[in-house]
Amino acid sequence: MSPVAWVPCDAAALSVGADAVAAALEAAGVTVRRNGSRGMLWLEPLVELETDRGRVGYANVEPGDVDAVLSGALDDGDRCVGVVDEHPWLARQHRVSFTRVGVTEPTDLAAYRAHGGLAGLERALTLTDEQVVAEVTESGLRGRGGAGFPAGIKWDTVRKASADVKFVCCNADEGDSGTFADRMLIEGDPFTLIEGMTIAAVAVGATEGFVYLRSEYPHAIRTLRRAIDIAYAHGVLGGSVLGSGHRFDLDVRVGAGAYICGEETSMLDSLEGKRGEVRAKPPIPALQGLFGQPTVVNNVLTLSAVPMVLADGGAAYAALGTGRSRGTQVFQLGGNVAHGGIVEADFGISLRELVEDFGGGTASGRPVKAVQVGGPLGAYLPPAKFDLPMDYEAFAAADAMVGHGGIVVFDDSMDAGAMARFAMEFCAKESCGKCTPCRVGSTRGVEVIDRIRAGTQREANLVLLDDLCTTMTKGSLCAMGGLTPMPVRSALEHFPEDFGVEPAAAEAVTDDMPESATSTPGGARP
Amino acid sequence: MRQRGPSPAPAPAPADPERAASVRSIAEQLAGVRGPLLPILHEVVETHGHVHDDDVPVIAEVLNLSRADVLGVVSFYHDFRRTPPATHRVALCRAEACQARGAEATYAAASDRWAGSTEVEVGEVFCLGNCALGPSGTLDGTLHARLTPDRLDALTEEWVR
Numbered sequence: 282m283s284p285v286a287w288v289p290c291d292a293a294a295l296s297v298g299a300d301a302v303a304a305a306l307e308a309a310g311v312t313v314r315r316n317g318s319r320g321m322l323w324l325e326p327l328v329e330l331e332t333d334r335g336r337v338g339y340a341n342v343e344p345g346d347v348d349a350v351l352s353g354a355l356d357d358g359d360r361c362v363g364v365v366d367e368h369p370w371l372a373r374q375h376r377v378s379f380t381r382v383g384v385t386e387p388t389d390l391a392a393y394r395a396h397g398g399l400a401g402l403e404r405a406l407t408l409t410d411e412q413v414v415a416e417v418t419e420s421g422l423r424g425r426g427g428a429g430f431p432a433g434i435k436w437d438t439v440r441k442a443s444a445d446v447k448f449v450c451c452n453a454d455e456g457d458s459g460t461f462a463d464r465m466l467i468e469g470d471p472f473t474l475i476e477g478m479t480i481a482a483v484a485v486g487a488t489e490g491f492v493y494l495r496s497e498y499p500h501a502i503r504t505l506r507r508a509i510d511i512a513y514a515h516g517v518l519g520g521s522v523l524g525s526g527h528r529f530d531l532d533v534r535v536g537a538g539a540y541i542c543g544e545e546t547s548m549l550d551s552l553e554g555k556r557g558e559v560r561a562k563p564p565i566p567a568l569q570g571l572f573g574q575p576t577v578v579n580n581v582l583t584l585s586a587v588p589m590v591l592a593d594g595g596a597a598y599a600a601l602g603t604g605r606s607r608g609t610q611v612f613q614l615g616g617n618v619a620h621g622g623i624v625e626a627d628f629g630i631s632l633r634e635l636v637e638d639f640g641g642g643t644a645s646g647r648p649v650k651a652v653q654v655g656g657p658l659g660a661y662l663p664p665a666k667f668d669l670p671m672d673y674e675a676f677a678a679a680d681a682m683v684g685h686g687g688i689v690v691f692d693d694s695m696d697a698g699a700m701a702r703f704a705m706e707f708c709a710k711e712s713c714g715k716c717t718p719c720r721v722g723s724t725r726g727v728e729v730i731d732r733i734r735a736g737t738q739r740e741a742n743l744v745l746l747d748d749l750c751t752t753m754t755k756g757s758l759c760a761m762g763g764l765t766p767m768p769v770r771s772a773l774e775h776f777p778e779d780f781g782v783e784p785a786a787a788e789a790v791t792d793d794m795p796e797s798a799t800s801t802p803g804g805a806r807p
Numbered sequence: 808m809r810q811r812g813p814s815p816a817p818a819p820a821p822a823d824p825e826r827a828a829s830v831r832s833i834a835e836q837l838a839g840v841r842g843p844l845l846p847i848l849h850e851v852v853e854t855h856g857h858v859h860d861d862d863v864p865v866i867a868e869v870l871n872l873s874r875a876d877v878l879g880v881v882s883f884y885h886d887f888r889r890t891p892p893a894t895h896r897v898a899l900c901r902a903e904a905c906q907a908r909g910a911e912a913t914y915a916a917a918s919d920r921w922a923g924s925t926e927v928e929v930g931e932v933f934c935l936g937n938c939a940l941g942p943s944g945t946l947d948g949t950l951h952a953r954l955t956p957d958r959l960d961a962l963t964e965e966w967v968r
Contacts, residue, residue: 293937296952322939336875458902461936489841496849496886499937499948534842535849540933554844556883572841614939621939644908651904675914689904689938700903707902707933713883 282561286311287329287336291318291462291468292500298343299326302634309351317369319383319467319600320623321370321504323644329365338365351758370639375601376543376625376786377609378585380463384471388508389693390515393472401591406525407478414440415790419595421607425432425762426452426657427582427684429606429673432587435577439485439716440561442575447487448490448554449478449577450570450585453494454536454543457656462611462623463581467494467501471508472517475531477584479522481577490529491571493548495536505533545578546760547713557757559711580685582611583742602630606672606683617643624785626671633667635688647692651775653700655684657707658764680771682764697776701729704768708761719762722753726769735782738739743782746773821861829854829861830862834869844870844880848887857888893928895966897921899954902933905941909955913942916956927966 288303295453303419306328321327324340328350339350340360348357354562358369376382384394389424393399401450405413418433425799439447451474465762467474478490494502508791509531522529534552536542546560557643563658564705586608590598599724606628612635619641636642636652643649652662660681662669690698705726712719726749732742750766757763777784821827828835833850837843847866851858858881867877899905899914915937916930921927937943939950955960 292935292950293940293952294952296937296940296943325940453935456900456934458934459901459904459938460934461938463935500950532840534845537845537849537887538932539883551845552842554842554880556879614906616938616941618939657903687938689907691907695907695930700906703906711933806938 283310283312285314285331285750287314287316287331289318290315290327290387290504291325291383291465292320292498292502293766294318294327295324295500297325297341301344302326302328302342302347305347308359308653309347310555311347311351312792314386316384317366317382318465318622319371319386319619320379320465321368323620324362324620327362327365331435338362338368346640357536362395370620374611375624375627377589377598378466378470378473378582378611379470379623379625381473381588382623383465385470387469387471388511389506390472390511390517393470396473397592398588399523400475401516401588402476402483402523405483405522405591406527410440410484410486412524413480413591417484417590420586420590420598421595421602421605422583422586422590422598422666423606423673424580425610425685426545429683431471431580432583435567435579436481436485438565439487439575439577441570442568444575446489447575447577448485448571449481449485449490450549450579451478451490451492451581452463452543452545452548452578453492453498453581453686454538455498455581456495456543456546457658457685457687459615459653460613460685461615462613462686464498464571465499465623466581466585466611467498468504471505471590472512473510473585474581475508475517476507476640477587478531479517479529480587481579481584483525483527485523485575486578487577488528488530490531491552492531492533493536493542493552494533495542496538502533502535509533539713541713541759541761544602544761546759547577547632548566549578556713558715559761561758582685601627603627603670604672606673606674610671610683610686612671612688614640614688614690616689617692618647619644621645628672629670632662632669632671632688633669635671636667636690640688640690643690643692645694647693648721649690649696650693650695651697652692653689653690653768655682655688657690657768658682659684659687660767660776661691661700662771663775666775680774681783682767686736696779697772698734698781699728701769701772701780702727702734703771704765705730708765712761716756716758716762718753718756719758719765722749722757722762723765725749730769730780733782736781739782821865823859823861826855826859827861827865830865831869834866838869843882844877848881848884852887856891858871865882871937874963893912893924893926895927895963896930896945896947897927897959897963898930898932900933900935900937900943901931902938904938908941908953910942913954913956913959917959927963939968 328342329336399679422432423429542557548558551557612624715722853965917929935943942954
């Protein structure tokens with residue numbers, strides 16, 4: 282029998298040559314199977330060889346290494362990482378949503394079922410819609426897109442609304458830099474998302490669903506479309522979900538390169554075929570969402586937590602985590618980090634554990650200067666703040682936000698002033714243009730920061746920047762304009778020297794940080 | 808019926824009837840889905856490389872929208888390019904995570920190298936979801952990691968400079 286090797290088909294693995302490795306293995310007579318990525322991205326392409334001990338991993342494999350992998354010549358070196366399931370980086374995590382990612386073939390429905398898939402949906406179909414929502418409410422599951430709104434409350438609002446048609450929309454417009462969990466989940470285990478959306482549909486009485494997936498993720502689009510076809514062929518989707526009589530149709534819609542479409546109301550407008558402009562709330566999407574109908578809008582990670590909540594019960598999920606942040610969060614380590622990738626852990630883990638223990642410091646080997654947590658609209662935090670626990674409330678109290686769980690590491694070559702300027706520049710580029718504080722404020726913000734950095738009337742311009750940040754925070758229609766001041770103010774607070782400013786002068790601007798971390802467009806909101 | 812002013816001018820005959828027929832056929836095929844405009848525009852870009860100004864009235868007519876509505880959507884989204892693409896396309900991520908790994912240097916080098924080129928266009932993107940292995944970018948649509956200026960050179964060696 283020919284040896285069996287697993288080679289990831291995740292986009293990150295492909296970007297470092299996984300396809301060529303797979304081809305070389307096949308040419309050597311190996312049966313190649315494709316999995317998602319385990320999330321240890323610095324090891325990609327990570328080839329796993331099936332052995333009596335389990336799947337043994339080989340890191341950073343190139344096509345020329347195939348003979349050495351097969352002959353065992355690498356077994357005593359660093360490149361062999363041992364049995365992958367026992368790898369300390371994975372063993373220290375608590376994988377709930379990502380339990381199957383990297384383990385199974387992404388579109389193998391039988392393997393999905395064998396690894397616990399569909400148990401949640403099957404149980405949901407034995408319950409009343411009210412009971413399903415009650416389980417989700419009991420689990421304490423909150424929106425993973427950034428705002429952290431309780432999923433059960435949102436679902437109950439949609440469930441109680443009466444309408445001819447209701448929708449379930451998954452926000453997979455993961456535009457935040459430093460976040461890639463949605464992509465990896467969809468590429469590695471798409472049925473989890475499909476199952477979660479189907480449970481949501483059954484619970485609220487929705488018959489149609491859309492996944493709004495960004496065009497920058499072509500591999501995810503292909504995998505999800507294939508998975509949906511398979512789900513239809515096996516009766517998981519369609520006229521009668523698993524024979525229950527519930528109809529649920531699911532379709533993928535592709536974004537078109539607009540960051541703002543990760544904001545839920547612009548996403549809805551975009552799904553309707555319009556410019557992705559933010560809507561004023563109320564009315565809330567739960568009551569008047571897609572095409573004016575009651576709509577559940579949740580992030581990929583929120584919906585992907587649902588199958589486990591239903592399979593094991595809401596109480597089991599609520600037993601994980603800390604404070605009002607229940608369950609697990611899928612953290613993403615990116616940027617200048619030695620060991621980047623996916624760390625799924627219970628809420629409450631400290632930033633230090635993530636950046637230093639899991640991340641292993643910077644990739645460049647230089648000291649960490651700062652991390653940005655929660656995407657482009659999240660705060661820059663210096664190492665002095667690394668003892669913060671990952672918890673929505675603790676982060677909000679520290680004028681920061683957990684957001685979608687993305688953590689971007691910077692070494693000491695980072696210029697915080699330039700990053701603050703970039704935050705404003707990005708907002709100017711990607712603003713939908715509907716409200717003035719965001720559309721005009723961001724452009725003025727770039728100019729004011731330039732003047733501060735150039736030393737032109739620095740004192741006066743610091744006051745102006747403070748004023749501008751307050752206007753954007755309080756006056757913007759959505760979180761894009763509302764939170765752009767967060768990276769700006771945090772950069773100025775922690776690294777005033779990068780603006781050429783004395784620490785005391787910076788304080789005036791940073792006293793009045795945005796008080797409510799609502800959701801971010803890129804992380805996709807509740 | 809009272810009419811104020813002259814009747815609206817009929818749309819001018821399309822410069823490229825074959826293309827107009829193709830765009831019309833794409834629009835008609837997708838007109839029945841919910842919110843059809845974005846899927847139609849994606850398909851037009853996929854088939855024809857870009858959305859030409861002449862495509863706008865065709866799509867507007869099929870969907871019973873005003874030309875302004877369609878043009879408003881086309882111009883809102885980065886993906887709906889309005890000019891034909893160059894032979895080779897470089898798109899480099901300039902978002903924070905890639906900046907932390909030197910994306911600005913790669914972007915500057917690429918912009919420099921292909922300044923004024925008609926064969927190669929260099930564009931920016933904000934996040935390709937490959938944030939642990941940056942700087943990331945796509946070369947003719949294929950995702951690549953750790954794109955230093957040197958690696959970019961090696962990968963594009965066969966392209967016409």
